[in-house]
Amino acid sequence: MNEISVQLHSWLRMQRECLPLAVRADALLRALQACPEVRQAFYMRWQASTATYSHEGSAAHLPPGFGDPLDASDQLLFARLQEQPRLDFTALRQQPCWLAGRVRRAGLNHGQALAVALDDDQSGVLLIELHEQVSSDWLGLVHALLLALLASLPQQARGSLLLGSDPQPSLLLDIEARPLQLNAAMQALLGERSLAVLTDLLPVNAAQLVRACLQQGRAIEAVEAQHVGQVLMWTFVPDAAEQQVLARCRLATEQVQAEREAAKASRLYRLITENTTDLISRHTPDGRFLDASPASWTLLGYWPETLRGTLVQALFHEHDQQHLLDSTREALEQDGYHTMTYRIRHRDGHYLWFETASRGIRETYTGAVVEVVSVSRDITARVLAEENKRRLAEVVEANTDLVLFIDPNGQLTHLNPSALHALNIAEQQPLPPLDQLLSPSDFQHLQRSGWAAADAAGVWSAEVRLLPLGPRAPLLVSLVLLAHQGRDGEHYYSLVARDMTERELREAEQRRHQDELAHTARLVTLGELASGIAHEINQPLAAVVNYASASQRYLKALGDNPEAADKVAQGLQRINEHANHASEVIKRLRAFLRKGQRRTQALDIASVAREAMRLCQWEANSWQVTIAEQLADTLPPVYADRVLLEQVLLNLLRNAIDANREAHPGQASRIELSAAEYAGQLCVRVRDQGPGVAEGQLEHIFTPFYTSKAEGLGLGLSMSRSIIEGFGGALEAHPGEGGGLCLECRLPLLRSEDADGLDATPAK
Secondary structure (H helix, E strand, C coil): CHHHHHHHHHHHHHHHCCHHHCHHHHHHHHHHHHHCCCCEEEEEEEECCCCEECCCCCCCCCCCCCCCCCHCCCHHHHHHHHCCCCEEHHHHHHCCHHHHHHHHCCEEEEEEEECCCCCCCCCCEEEEECCCCHHHHHHHHHHHHHHHHHHCCCCCCCCCHHHHHCCCCEECCCCCCCCCEEEEHHHHHHHHCCHHHHHHHHHCHHHHHHHHHHHCCCCCCCCEEEEEEEEEEEEEEEEECCCCCCCCEEECCHHHHHHHHHHHHHHHHHHHHHCCCCCCEECCCCCEEEECCCCCHHHHHHHHHHHHHHHHHHCCCCHHHHHHHHHHHHHHHHCEEEEEEEEEECCCEEEEEEEEEEEEEEECCCCCEEEEEEEEECHHHHHHHHHHHHHHHHHHHHHCCEEEECCCCCEEEEEEEEHHHHCCCCCCCCCCCCHEEECCHHHHHEEEEHHHHHHHHCEEEEEEEEECCCCCEEEEEEEEEEECCCCCCEEEEEEEEEECCCHHHHHHHHHHHHHHHHHHHHHHHHHHHHHHHHHHHHHHHHHHHHHHHHHHHHHCCCCCCHHHHHHHHHHHHHHHHHHHHHHHHHHHHHHHHCCCCCEEECCCCHHHHHHHHEEEHHHHHHHEEEEEECCCCCCCCCEEEEEHHHHHHHHHHHHHHHHHHHHCCCCCCCEEEEEEEECCCEEEECCCCCCCHHHCCCHHHCCCCCCCCCCCCHHHHHHHHHHHHCCEEEEEECCCEECCEEEEEEEEEHHHHHHHCCCCCCCC
């Protein structure tokens, strides 16, 4: 009951002194909520302009009502409260008004709305919710008590009373800031000076301050005024009932000057503390946080308020805790200063590397450490960089590739063990110049384009031969030149060389196997073309036999027939021609079956294509397939192996013949063989009139062992693509424009550097 009495007397004093309505409303609500019967209370004043009740004071507010706030109205409730000053919440909730919706949303059930006007000209309503076991009759007593207290308040001006008891210099001002009264303390401050000095003592905007004070119904504090080197700090207190303002002042010259100096130092300290990226913190000797700078949020994810009172060692990594505590305590006690590097846990759970410098603050008389000030910074990036650098060094040293570091002047500075071993250089031996490890042509190539390309793009690569010291054989390597830029601007290079000897041997072995497979495929092809080949050889042999028989008959008739000698001569000439023709056929077959190392040369694609056509011509004729060639004699040369290229074209033509035979059994069909230059390449196309291949299966036809033929192996197109890619070209399949399939073989044209040392005339 004592608390209720104090709260009620406080409210009555504020009512008597006509403090702002919000202040008086808060005081009344505090007095009511001190009662054990009250669950919660709200005070709302009537706003005639909007016809609604609005909250007054800083207490909790009711939620908004239902519907559009622009259509809100409490006019019916206002009229009813004029007739019935007390209204149960049950009845209030049924009223068609905005406040009823707010009460329903707030869930107020047991209580009443009391019409209470804290100002004579301002109506208001007091909403009081009671606990369930309290009777609503209790609110009738409260309502009657409040109305009686409000009616008993004396209606008197408070200016003279305040002035008389104020120990500070004070004066009473009217609404125009003209002095009406002053107290003894103000008279003492004036001394023998006239009252006209009061205007100089007041702030220059005193009139505006007085009007604002009365209009806003609140006190205005800490208004500074200066007079003859003195600083006066004024407070303006409104008396709304009398439309007067009590102005109080105090001498604050020394205080203001000290505060300004302290504020300047405080601003500087705060600016440094709040904007530094380092964490500045204070701790008890056992490590408990006393305070921390805002950087704690950036670095650790904790606000300073969260860290206060927690032990810093709780954030340490479990492997570092005891060691850090022991070493820090000992160092601070002995030296008063300690620096440590450790792992600390972020709020998200991951660990960071911190470097912390701590200084102990000692007690003046005993010298014991009573506080620790620490400055910490996140060095995770630096630790990780050093760790990565260490790991990189281990990788470089253990790498089987050759790694050579070079300064900007082109001098070798370091070689990893693999490079030392491969180049036959002892560990303590002085490093040779770079040009001694490269052939003259490779070194010139590096000087001409390597350094500039590495500086521009960061990397340059080439295949060169390194020359080890001593009698060792040169090493074929794939060389990569890298340009590096250190943090301090240091510029240097590294050479990474991979020994390609095994690759070279492996590629040679792979080419040998491919050539063996190609030779076998050619044997199979000739076996399949045996009947056509036999026909082409039998024709000239039969002609030779016929011409020989005829020549023998003419020789027997030399004495009787004067023309016999001429006929014998003609027969021998024809025998020679057909024998040479048969010889050419056999020569072509032997060339096609040639087995041995590849011989790349400049080739006339038309000549090679026609040779392939001759080999499959008899097969095409037997199936009524016409091969229409569109091969110009002015096509640029290509650089390839003649036999392998002829094998590829023969395979493409035979596949086309098979496709036409399948689609047009017993009927005439056509194959187009064409060649043209396109985009720096020579494109050879073979188009058939076969059934074609589905779009999704086009790429599968080049897969080894993929075939649509009942007796096929599925190696022809796969091998053909490998051969063409070995020449630097490509072999692809496309749907034909009018149906069927188009196989396109793209070959690189003969470059000028390839032509060096070759005959200008392409091989026929």
